[in-house]
Structure formats: C-alpha cells, structure tokens
Amino acid sequence: MERVTSRHFGQENSHRLENYLKDKGYEGARKALTSMTPAVIIDELKRSYLRGLGGAGFATGMKWGFIPKDNPKPKYLVVNGDEGEPGTFKDKYILEQDPHALLEGIIITCYTIGSHKAYVYIRGEYLKSITRLQSAIDEAYKNNFLGKEIMGTSFDLDVVIHQGAGAYICGEETALLESLEGKKGFPRLKPPFPAVNGLFNCPTVINNVETLACVAPIILNGSEWFFKLGYMNQGGNRLFCVSGHVNKPGVYELPNGTTLREIIYTHAGGIRNGRTLKAVIPGGISAPILTPDQLDVKMDFDSLKALGSMAGSGGIIVMDDTTDMVWAAMVAARFFAHESCGQCSPCREGSGWVYRNIKRIYHGEGRPGDLKNLPGIINNIGGNTICAFGDAVTMSIGSYVSKFRSEFENKIKSEYAKTNH
Amino acid sequence: MPKLTIDGKEIEVPAGTTIIQAADKLGITIPRYCYHEALPVSGNCRICMVEVEKMPKLQIACYTPVAEGMVVKTTSPKVIDVRKVVLGYLLVNHPLDCPVCDQAGECKLQDYYMEHGQYDSALNDVKVKKEKKAISLGPTVMLDQERCILCTRCVRFTDNISKTHEFGVFDRGDHSQLDLYPGKELNNNYSGNVVDICPVGALTDKDFRFKCRVWYLDKTKSVCPGCSTGCNITVEWDKSRPHRQKKDRVMRLKPRLNPNVNAYWMCDTGRYNYHFIDQNRIVAPQLKNDLISWPQAIDTVVNAVKAVKDPNRIGVIASAQLTNEDLFAVRKLFKDNLKVSNVDFRVPEQPGKSDDFLLKADRNPNTAGASAILAPNDGTTQAIIEKAKKGELDVLYVFGQDLVKLYGKETVAQIRKSTKMFVYQGSNINDTCSYAHLNLPSAVYAEKDGTFTNFQNRVQRISPAFMPLGEAKGDWEILSLLSEKIGPAFPYRKSQDVFKAVTEAVAPFAEMTYEKIADQGLVLRT
Numbered sequence: 001m002e003r004v005t006s007r008h009f010g011q012e013n014s015h016r017l018e019n020y021l022k023d024k025g026y027e028g029a030r031k032a033l034t035s036m037t038p039a040v041i042i043d044e045l046k047r048s049y050l051r052g053l054g055g056a057g058f059a060t061g062m063k064w065g066f067i068p069k070d071n072p073k074p075k076y077l078v079v080n081g082d083e084g085e086p087g088t089f090k091d092k093y094i095l096e097q098d099p100h101a102l103l104e105g106i107i108i109t110c111y112t113i114g115s116h117k118a119y120v121y122i123r124g125e126y127l128k129s130i131t132r133l134q135s136a137i138d139e140a141y142k143n144n145f146l147g148k149e150i151m152g153t154s155f156d157l158d159v160v161i162h163q164g165a166g167a168y169i170c171g172e173e174t175a176l177l178e179s180l181e182g183k184k185g186f187p188r189l190k191p192p193f194p195a196v197n198g199l200f201n202c203p204t205v206i207n208n209v210e211t212l213a214c215v216a217p218i219i220l221n222g223s224e225w226f227f228k229l230g231y232m233n234q235g236g237n238r239l240f241c242v243s244g245h246v247n248k249p250g251v252y253e254l255p256n257g258t259t260l261r262e263i264i265y266t267h268a269g270g271i272r273n274g275r276t277l278k279a280v281i282p283g284g285i286s287a288p289i290l291t292p293d294q295l296d297v298k299m300d301f302d303s304l305k306a307l308g309s310m311a312g313s314g315g316i317i318v319m320d321d322t323t324d325m326v327w328a329a330m331v332a333a334r335f336f337a338h339e340s341c342g343q344c345s346p347c348r349e350g351s352g353w354v355y356r357n358i359k360r361i362y363h364g365e366g367r368p369g370d371l372k373n374l375p376g377i378i379n380n381i382g383g384n385t386i387c388a389f390g391d392a393v394t395m396s397i398g399s400y401v402s403k404f405r406s407e408f409e410n411k412i413k414s415e416y417a418k419t420n421h
Numbered sequence: 422m423p424k425l426t427i428d429g430k431e432i433e434v435p436a437g438t439t440i441i442q443a444a445d446k447l448g449i450t451i452p453r454y455c456y457h458e459a460l461p462v463s464g465n466c467r468i469c470m471v472e473v474e475k476m477p478k479l480q481i482a483c484y485t486p487v488a489e490g491m492v493v494k495t496t497s498p499k500v501i502d503v504r505k506v507v508l509g510y511l512l513v514n515h516p517l518d519c520p521v522c523d524q525a526g527e528c529k530l531q532d533y534y535m536e537h538g539q540y541d542s543a544l545n546d547v548k549v550k551k552e553k554k555a556i557s558l559g560p561t562v563m564l565d566q567e568r569c570i571l572c573t574r575c576v577r578f579t580d581n582i583s584k585t586h587e588f589g590v591f592d593r594g595d596h597s598q599l600d601l602y603p604g605k606e607l608n609n610n611y612s613g614n615v616v617d618i619c620p621v622g623a624l625t626d627k628d629f630r631f632k633c634r635v636w637y638l639d640k641t642k643s644v645c646p647g648c649s650t651g652c653n654i655t656v657e658w659d660k661s662r663p664h665r666q667k668k669d670r671v672m673r674l675k676p677r678l679n680p681n682v683n684a685y686w687m688c689d690t691g692r693y694n695y696h697f698i699d700q701n702r703i704v705a706p707q708l709k710n711d712l713i714s715w716p717q718a719i720d721t722v723v724n725a726v727k728a729v730k731d732p733n734r735i736g737v738i739a740s741a742q743l744t745n746e747d748l749f750a751v752r753k754l755f756k757d758n759l760k761v762s763n764v765d766f767r768v769p770e771q772p773g774k775s776d777d778f779l780l781k782a783d784r785n786p787n788t789a790g791a792s793a794i795l796a797p798n799d800g801t802t803q804a805i806i807e808k809a810k811k812g813e814l815d816v817l818y819v820f821g822q823d824l825v826k827l828y829g830k831e832t833v834a835q836i837r838k839s840t841k842m843f844v845y846q847g848s849n850i851n852d853t854c855s856y857a858h859l860n861l862p863s864a865v866y867a868e869k870d871g872t873f874t875n876f877q878n879r880v881q882r883i884s885p886a887f888m889p890l891g892e893a894k895g896d897w898e899i900l901s902l903l904s905e906k907i908g909p910a911f912p913y914r915k916s917q918d919v920f921k922a923v924t925e926a927v928a929p930f931a932e933m934t935y936e937k938i939a940d941q942g943l944v945l946r947t
Contacts, residue, residue, distance in 0.1 A: 101820040167593070182592070189464045189484050342590065342597035343465045345570065347453075352595030356546040373543040380506040383478050384467050 002229065004237050005213040006253040015132050019138040020100035027144055029107040029218030033153045038112045041219065044252060045112075048223035049063055050215070054171075054208030055284065056313040057234070064205055066195035067113045073202040076192075077110050077118040079179065081209045082166035082171035084123060085284035086314030090239035091209035093251050095122065095129035095210050098213070103159065105212030107145065108219055110157050113205050114192045117158050120209075121176050124164040134161055156305035168339035172387050173206040173340065187387035188345045189291035205261075210239055231257025234300045238311075243270040244318035245275070257303070259293040265319055275320040283312025285332050285394035288399035306414070309399075325407045327401035330358045336393045344385040351393050354378050358397075366412035374408075375401060425491035429938035432586065440493055441482035445823040451495050452533050454511075454620045458482035459685050461581060468507045472497045479503055491503060498530035498615065507602060512538075514549045514595055515621075516567045524622030526635035538540040549595050550642070558587075558875035561627050561689060562616060569599045569623035575615040582613040582686065585779075595701040596834055599623065610780060613692045617675060618683070626673065628693055633659050633672045640675060641886035642875050642940065645864045646742060647691035647781040648773070651875030652676060652683035654942075655690070656867050656886045666688050670887055671867060679941050682879065688780045690773075695867075701849050704891025705864040714903070715892065721859055722818075723906040725842035729815045732760040736814045739766040739795060740821040741785030743896055744871030744883065746919040748787070748794045750897035751928070753911065756795075756905055763805045763928070765797040768827050781876060786866075790874030793929050806832065810939070812839040818897065819845050821863070825852035846899060862893035869895050870916040872938065880933060 007013040008023070020388055032041055041408060045061030052058040067075055079102070083091040094102055106118045122130050124369070136160050140146040148156050164170050170179045174188035177199050196202025214236055218226045227235040234256045236295070239262055243249045247269030254263060264270065269279050279289050282299065288309040295306050304311045319328060337355035342348040354377055361370055378401065382394025401408060424433045425460055427444050434443045439462075439796035446452050451914045454466035454744035462484050480498060494500060500611045511530065519525045553568035558564050576588040576599070591598050601607060607615070614627045638657045644651040655677045672694050676687035706718035713721070729735055737755045739748060748766075754759040758761040772782035785791075798883040809817045817840045824833045835855045837843055845857035848865045866873075875879045889895065894902075897919055901911040912920045917935050922928045939941055 049422060061450050169593075189462070239805075277605065337594055340592045342571065342595070345468075345507055346510045347464050348571065348597060349513045353510070355511050360546060367545055370545065371544075377543065380503075380509070384470065384503060384507065386464060392634035 001237075001255065004152040004217050004226075004229070005094060005098075005101065005210055006251065008101070009020055011046075012095070013138060014097045015099055016098055017136065017143060022100070024220060025100060026104055026107075026400055028219040029104045029111075029145070029149050032108045032219050033060040033111055033151060036218055036219070039383070041108065041112045042217065044223045046214070046227040048218045049230060049233055049239060050211065051234050051301060052158070052208060053148060053238065053314070055085065055286075055310070057311065060207065060211055062107065063195065063207075066193070067203045067205060068196060071203050071397070075113050075115040076119070076197055076199045076202055076204045077106060077113065077207045078119060078173075078177065078204055079106060079120040079121040079212060080173060080176060080206055081120055081126070081129070081172060082176060082317045083209070083313075084171045084339075085132060085286065085313040085315055086166040086242060087243055087281060087284050087317040087405060088252055088313040089241050090314060091127055091405070093239070094209050094213050095126065096132050100134045100140070101213045101216065102133070102146065103140050103211055103339060104160060105215035107150065107217050109205065109207065109212060110398050111155055113203075115205070115330055117160070119160050119162055119180055119199070121162045121164060121170070121180055124166045125231050129329065129331055130163055137161070137175065158261055158307050167341070169341040169389060170337075171388075177204065178204065184299060186341050188387070199217065212226050231255060231298060231300045233302055235413055238299065238314050240299065240314050240316055242316045242318065244280075244316075245272045245277075245323070246270065246318045246319035247272055249356065249372065254299075256300040257298040258291070259344055260316070261301065263316060268318070271318065271320050273320075275322065277318060278321045278323050279319045279325065279328070281315070281317040282413075283310050284315035285317070286310070286396050286397045287336060288404060291403055310395075324362075325361045325400055325404035326411050330355070330362045330405075332400070333358050333397050336389075336397065340389060341395075344390065346381045346384045347390040347393065350377060350381040350390075354381075354393065354397055359410055364411070364415035364418070366408075366415060368405055368416065370412060371401070371405065423487050423489040423491070425487045425493065425494040426543060428495055433757065438487050438488075439483060440471060440473070440480070440485050440487060440491075443487050444482065449495055450483045452529075454529060454570055456918065457574050457577075457584065460574060460577040460618075463577065464571065466507070466572050466593070468504055468511075468513075468799050470500065470503050470507075471495045471501050473624050491899040494935065498837070501537060504533065504539060508538045509540065509543065509780065511570050512717050513544060515570070516548070518568070522568065522622040523630055523635075524568075524619075528622060529620035542872065551598055553600065557627070558601060559612060561612045561693070562607050563625045563627055564632065565623050565625070566597065566598045566600070568621050569667060570621055571597055571599060572620060574618045574620070576600070578615055578618055579609075582614070583609050584613075585609040587673075588615075599747055610688045610690060610776065611686060613689045613776070614676070614686050615636065629673045631845075633662065637662055638672060639845070639886070641867070643867060643883045643886070644786060644875075644881045645674070645687060645691040645694075646873070647688075647694045647784060648781040649784050649785060649788050650683065650774065650779050650781050651879065651881050652691055652779060653679040653686040653874055653881065654687060656695070656888050658867075660887060667699075669696070671695045672700045673858060679879070681941065682875065682877070682881075683779055686779065688776075690780055691918040697849050698865050698867050699711040699890070702890050702893065703847060703850055703854065703860055704893060705862060706892065707860040709858060715894070716808065716859060718859065719902050719906060720901055722842070722844060725816050726903075726907060728841070733762060734813065734815045735759065735761045736763040736809055736817045736940060737761060737806060738768070738802050738817070738819045738822050739764065739767055741788040742790040742821050742935055743787060743791070744866075744869060744916075745790040745794060745874060745880065745923055745930070746871040746916045747820075747896035747900075749919055749923045750793050750900040750911065752795055753922070754900045754907070755818070758904070758907065758909065762798070763808065764794055764795060765802045765805060766791045766820055767797065767801045769801065769803065771853070773946045784874065786873040789878050789945070790845075790872070790880070793874065793926055794923065806836070809836045809840055814839075815841045817843045818842075819847075819857070821847040825856070846896065848893065854927055861899055862891060863899060864887075864889035864895045868893070872920060876944075877946070878945040879928070879942040880938055880945060881929070882935060882938050882940075
C-alpha cells in the first residue's frame, strides 16, 4: 500500500526541509504555480475526490470553488490544526513529522484561491507541533518557498501560526475564526459561510491539516492516482488514530474503505489481553458508538453515515468487555458539558443536564423514571443549535443509551434496589 | 419584494426582512428572548424557531431572511413542541424564585411557560449554582446570575447602543455567567435600559426593587419632562395598595417606543427623575403664612391685578416646563387680555450635562413650544427682574421658576419688598416659595393633559395619570379661574379646547389635533 500523508513519518529528521526536498519536496507547489491555473487545480482537486478530513467530509475542490472571484477583498486560508476531538491525534503527527507537507499544501491552496496570507490555528497544547511548524516556516522563508515572489514566480505568501487557548469549540470553523479575530470562540450564525464572509469579513477557506497535506501529492501524481487509492466517493487514504483497549494503539494510514475490523484486528493488533470487543467509537467522540456486530463497516464517510455513525476525525476508540458503558457515556457527557460554548440554550443547559443525569445513574443514584426522561433530554439538543456541537451531543450520547440501554437499566435497578428495598 | 405566507396570511416585505420581522408586521408574535428589534441578532435562545416549508430543520425566525413563496408555520405541532423543549432547558438551572423576584408578572420565562410550557418537571438533578446573586453592578442595577438566561441583550446593548462595553459572558457551557469586565462598574447614563430589555429577572432596578408587584401598576403614556428631547415614556403608578411606599403614587418610569425620538430607550437622568411628583409638593394655596381656599386665592390675585392701572406694572415669568396649553393660557390672559408686555420664560439657567445620544443640555421639555406661543420680545426675564427690584412692578407672577436659585436671595427678598403682589404658581416647594406673597399649587406633568414641543419641534402628548395632589390644579385651569373674574372668561372646558385655540392662534400648530398627534407626535409647521 502506498503511503501519502505519513510517507515521511519515522524518517530521521523528517521535519527538516533537507529531508523533505529529497522526495520531490515542493515540486507539487512548483508545478502548480508555474504550469497550472487556479481553475485547472480546482478541477484536479474535484476529480481527486479529496474530502475534508477534519471530519465533515466536504469536497475540498468544491469548497475552494466557492471563493468569489469578483470580491476585491483579500482572501484568506485558515488551517484548522485545533485537533481537539478526543481520540484524534493525526494532525499532530503531520505537524511534528512532516510540517513541510502542510506548507506545500498551503502554498498550492493559497495560489488557487488567490490568498496571500494563511493562518495556521494550532491547538494550544501542541507545543511541539507549533515549534516544529515554526522552524519549517522559517526554513521555507529562507529558501524562498514562502515570502515574496516564491520559487521565482510572482506569487507572494505569508504563513502565520496562531496558538489556540484550549477550547474544543474553537475547532468548529466559525468559532475558530472568531478566536483568530481575538474574540470568544462562539460559532457564527450561517449563512454567510466563510467562503463569502469569513476571517475579518473576507472570503476564507478553512481546511484541516491532513486535508492540506494531501494536496501536493495530488498535484504531483494526478487526481486519478489519488482517487484510485480511496473508495467510492472518497479519494486517498486516511490517517486512522486507534486508541483504547488495543494491543498496538497509534496512527495508521490506510485506504478509505478499509473495514473497521481490519483496522482493529490486523493493524492495531487486536484487543488487549485477548479480551473481546464491546464497543468502538469510529470517528472521534462525537461519532455514535458501534457494537461488535458492526465491525465490518467500511471506514469512509458515506459507509459510516449509512450505518448511522460518522467517519468524523478518524479517531477510533476501542473498548473491551471490561468497560462499563454507563461510565463511558458519563465520560463523554462530561466532555461535552465542559466544552459546550454556552451560546445556544439547549446545548448550554442540556449538555450539563445530560452529564449530571448520567453521573447520578453511574453513582448509583438513578431512579426508575430516569430512562424515560433521559432520551428526550439528549435528543432535543440536536437540530436546535447554531453549530453541530449540539448534534454531536445528541448523536453520540444518545447512542450509548440506545445501544447499551440494558446496562443503564441494570445500574438503576440494582442500585435502586440496594438503597430502596 | 418577496411575498410569503405566515400561518396562512400573506405579506409582502422588503428583501432582507427576517421572518420574525414579517410576522411582527402581521401581528403574529413569535416568542423571543435574545431577539430585540434594536439590537444585532444573536440567535442563541432558540425559542423563536419556526417551521419553514421545504426546509428540513426548524429555523430561527430572528435570523432567517424571508424568500419569495416561503411558507412559514409558527404554531405547528413541531414548533409548539420545540418551544416547550427550549423552555425546559432554560428552566433547568433557573432558581424559580419568582415569589421574591421583581420581574415576576413581566417575565418572559413565566409568560412563555404559561403559553407553551406547562409540562411536569423532568428534573431530578441538582441545579448549577452561580456565584453572584443580588450583586450590585453600579448605582442603579442589580445582577442575579442564576436567573440569567444568557440571551446577551444587555451585552449587545452596552456594546452597540450605549457603547460603554461593561458586560461580557464569561466561562462556557452551563457554567457561563453574565458579569461585568473586571474593574468595571455599570455606571453610564443609560444603565437602566438593560433592566428594560432583560427578559427575565437577572437585571433589576435598585430604584424599583421590592417596591411594588408589577401587576398592581397602572400605566399612563407620557413624555419625559427632563430635557428638550422629550423621550416618550410610560408613567407606572399605583394608588391602590395600602402598604405602598410612603404613599408615593409613581413607582417607576419606563421608556415607550418612538422611533423618531428615543426609540426604545431613555436616559437614567430622566428615568429616576420622578420622585418630585409625590414628594415636596405645594398642596394648598397659601397667602403669606396662612393656608387659604381657592376662591380666596383667586380673589387675592384678581384684586391685585385689578388694582394695577398700567399693564406695564405687571410682570410674568413663565416656564418652558409648562405645556403648550398652559403657555397659551398665559399668553391669552396676560398678553392678549391684560396687554401685559413683560412676559418671558427665558431664564439664565446653567445648561446641564448633555451627550450625543438622548440627553440635552436644555432641561426643559417645551422650550420650542414656549418660544412659538409666547413669542417673547428681545431680552430675557432679567429685564423683568430688574423692573421688579426697582419697584416698577406691582404684580409679579412666576410659574415654577426658582428665582432664588436663578437670581439669588437678595434679589428675591428685594422683589418681595418692592412688589405689592408676588405670586408663585408651582408644583414643588423651593426657596422662592417663602419669598412669594402668594403660593398657588399647580399640577405636575403626570397630572396634566397637554402637549410638549421637543427640540425637533415635535409636539407630543402627555396624559394625566391621576388627579393633582392635594388641592393643586393644572396651570391653565388656574388661569382660567382668574379669567372668569378678570374677563373675558376662557371658553375652555378641557385641555383639548385650549389646544384647539393654540392651533387657531399660533401658525406652526395649524390643523393639529390630539387625535393626529396620537402616540408618536407631530412636527410643527415651519
């Protein structure tokens, strides 16, 4: 299998320009800037079926095409490296191991959308990612891959890193823009979408780190090559982040459409201590949880959606048969309660309510009526909020209660019996 | 212009109008917490969600623009259900301390719960505790963070209208709190407005706290007399409660919508300027040290006036605090009938503070009306004062002006000595009263029917909330009583009759009527 975004991982000094240049480094950017028009690049991207790997799976070429051509305002590229989705750690690897791959993607993207400034918003805790990318940026400036008239063309480009301050919601693209503008990270009302009115009210493309790392290889090797790596309507490979109760947790680059079973049992070494699998989250904590009978699902955006879950950020969290699902639900709910931005009333009040309710059940204070009310409290958040965070609470926490309802019931019954006999 | 249908009713509105605005035009009220017509849309409360045909999810009416052929339902089962749901979330951590909350009775949580909630509680969990309950934010406003539903109306008001930027929402999720930025105090001249726009009891007015339950309040449309802007207001009063505060009638003033004058707002200077209505009033006619009856008082003035042979020996100092009707009666009695030329209202008043929003330095509500009606000669009241001091006046008739404050004690003491009859007609006791030979109690604006003309030359109605206190009478009514004895008697039975005479005699007022002035006023002809 041909590796794309992880092709340099593990190499000595993989993050240095010297190493990057050995393997056709910046040749994709040179090709784009010297021999391709933006329209041709967008067309190439569309045919590659590259989709947004931050989690939404939106067609990248189409997104770039939304940038209005007649708008006299400056255009911006904003790179989403906030990577706050629990269970996800792929962008961190790219930033640390192959930052030039991201920079080359940024150059091509900016050239395509007519932007001369790119902001890379990196999760605040990712100090190593930030220093590695900054060194790469410095190297790139020194070698004329960034700055004025890059690579001898007439194209100018500056790249700036912005360090996040720890809010999960700032990974939501419009909250990220607010944060980048110096405001509190509140998702914006849409429309207008960022392509029309984004950063500083200017047309803006927001792409995930992994997405952009795919761009140069597509330009260099062609859209057909990339499309063929993937599955159905999603070209290329994906960096799957496997964590939890497996023998070999880590980041695995595998073709889209690889089954979840293959990822867990073939690549991640199966379940620890020879135990059996009880549940698995396929795409970060926001993705509805799957049960052992669903392991043959192909891991691409469309297949997982058809199954009622989502490919999301590619964060696979595996839980074996020792896992208390009420506890797991409580941990997830605590995360959402802590990270809800607090803007929309259903999500603000609901996420905390859900957490306190499940926590009470977990601590043996559940009451017989709880399971009658809880689904409603969970379900009514989704669809009623500005951003997708509310939907994530509903979908993800809802899946624990519906798929492992008996565990909740037993917990309530047994504990209730103990204290109220 | 797109045409759309809301609940079966068709309406055509300009492009860019939102669903909630179109519905408002149709008289269909969609519930709202965060939405306010005068503030930028925030879209956070989610109570205004409506069903739009061909859209899979419910849409917030406050942000969704109308479109040609759009079909909106605001009462479908889905919509009713989501209102219930949103209320449920809003009330989860609400303290439900309505019995001790000033907002009770005008609280949108209560109102919408009665309209759309009415569910049994599903809450078996503890509520989130917040740190600040009954915390003073400044001289006028109290904060209760637990009652706050974080609609951010106050944040947007201080960011966009007062531009003073005191409020922020701190922290995240259900531990979010409304608060002031560190080191800030809510102390701008528009602070009181945040209480008006707060849909719940999170921000309450110190001046009104625990004084009166809002359902005991009667409301009378009026105009603020505090400056020449003439903000439209509602006088909110209570006469019926035995335990009311100090027997005061007026409990508070609230701004009343007039897009041409004050929009939804009023300044704190005006808002808290109402205690004079019930306190420190002149309540009966008084001749030197003796309380006398109205007939005695009228005879006293009439005799003094009749004793004067030369009208130049009478002086009248009117006031721009008087209504157009009052001022016309002054003109009619003194200028037209008695041929008095020493009539003026312009006093050397120190201008008050002003700002670039509502508050004007001219603290009189009717300077424009007084100028148009009295059309005084060159010079000011100073000339009249000088004459009085020199003993050139037998009668000096003063309306509401505190001469002691304006000209000093010595001058006024001199006037008392040098005039035969020094009449002070006013509503409140001040230093001048003790120098006047005769004090006549007049009504305050909240007891009057009439009109003020603001700085834009806009004529606006004030209506009597209640009868004048004690034996006080309206200013023009007192002059009318005098006219009966001095002759010819005024033919006026009510303020409207006086106003009709104004429109006939004073050209800029031509063809105006109370009906045409209505709630929003009419601008003088130029």
